[in-house]
Amino acid sequence: MERFNQTWESKLSASQRKKKKRKKYPNVFFKNEIVKLFNNIEDPKLMIGTFLAFFCALRISELCELKWQDIDLENKRLKVVNGKNYKDGFVPISSICIQILKKWKLMNPEEEYFLPSDQNNKKHIQTCSLRKSYKLALKKAGLHIPTEKNSAGFQQYQYKFHTLRHSRCTHLLNNGVPIQKVQYFMRHDKIETTMTYTWILNTELNQMVEEVDKKTIHQEFLTDNTTIIQPTNNDPVEIARKRFAFGEISSREFKKIIEVLQTPFSV
Numbered sequence: 001m002e003r004f005n006q007t008w009e010s011k012l013s014a015s016q017r018k019k020k021k022r023k024k025y026p027n028v029f030f031k032n033e034i035v036k037l038f039n040n041i042e043d044p045k046l047m048i049g050t051f052l053a054f055f056c057a058l059r060i061s062e063l064c065e066l067k068w069q070d071i072d073l074e075n076k077r078l079k080v081v082n083g084k085n086y087k088d089g090f091v092p093i094s095s096i097c098i099q100i101l102k103k104w105k106l107m108n109p110e111e112e113y114f115l116p117s118d119q120n121n122k123k124h125i126q127t128c129s130l131r132k133s134y135k136l137a138l139k140k141a142g143l144h145i146p147t148e149k150n151s152a153g154f155q156q157y158q159y160k161f162h163t164l165r166h167s168r169c170t171h172l173l174n175n176g177v178p179i180q181k182v183q184y185f186m187r188h189d190k191i192e193t194t195m196t197y198t199w200i201l202n203t204e205l206n207q208m209v210e211e212v213d214k215k216t217i218h219q220e221f222l223t224d225n226t227t228i229i230q231p232t233n234n235d236p237v238e239i240a241r242k243r244f245a246f247g248e249i250s251s252r253e254f255k256k257i258i259e260v261l262q263t264p265f266s267v
Contacts, residue, residue, distance in 0.1 A: 025199060026196065036142065037141050052114070076098065078090070138159055173198055
């Protein structure tokens with residue numbers, strides 16, 4: 001396998017190798033996108049699956065293989081069995097999910113799996129089937145957005161099923177949950193993985209930028225169809241320099257103004 005990877009990578013062009021090494025940040029759903037998505041899901045099984053995947057930050061394979069015996073509605077937690085890297089883990093279930101999960105249980109009282117399969121030869125829904133239904137919902141919501149092709153030449157899209165997990169992580173961090181707690185919730189091995197999401201929506205940084213702009217740019221400009229410089233002093237040379245810097249006058253006009261200002265008045 002290692003030899004195959006080395007052979008495959010050796011065939012990549014320089015631009016493809018750079019793209020492969022590029023630091024990428026995960027895409028996330030913000031409020032408008034998540035509302036659009038849920039509004040365009042008609043299949044009850046996809047709806048409840050997407051709902052739980054978001055609130056519990058589940059990977060698609062973890063969701064498909066989830067059994068009712070591993071969902072503890074009384075203590076508000078579920079157990080992920082054989083997750084990524086063959087690890088088990090526990091995830092808290094939000095209170096707002098409990099009643100909905102209880103109703104879903106009543107609709108499927110004899111089922112072993114949370115998302116049973118419609119196929120007789122399968123016990124639970126398959127990842128390919130769930131992904132296909134999810135893709136149709138994205139298309140209907142106008143969220144099936146192509147981005148770039150990967151190094152193997154396959155078209156990539158902005159949002160995937162895994163985007164639900166990314167979005168939950170960002171949502172928790174943005175609402176003040178300590179990063180160590182989010183790491184535990186997401187079941188990340190390294191805190192550096194969790195820290196990746198702090199750059200997606202940095203509220204503190206946004207606020208700092210906003211405050212700087214209010215103190216400086218707002219004082220310098222009056223925006224009413226045209227931009228007007230509000231000088232901080234009455235020096236005509238300084239006023240001319242600012243007008244030239246912001247493109248309000250040409251270099252020829254600027255030179256003429258300076259010449260006039262520097263010409264001594266004759267009495």
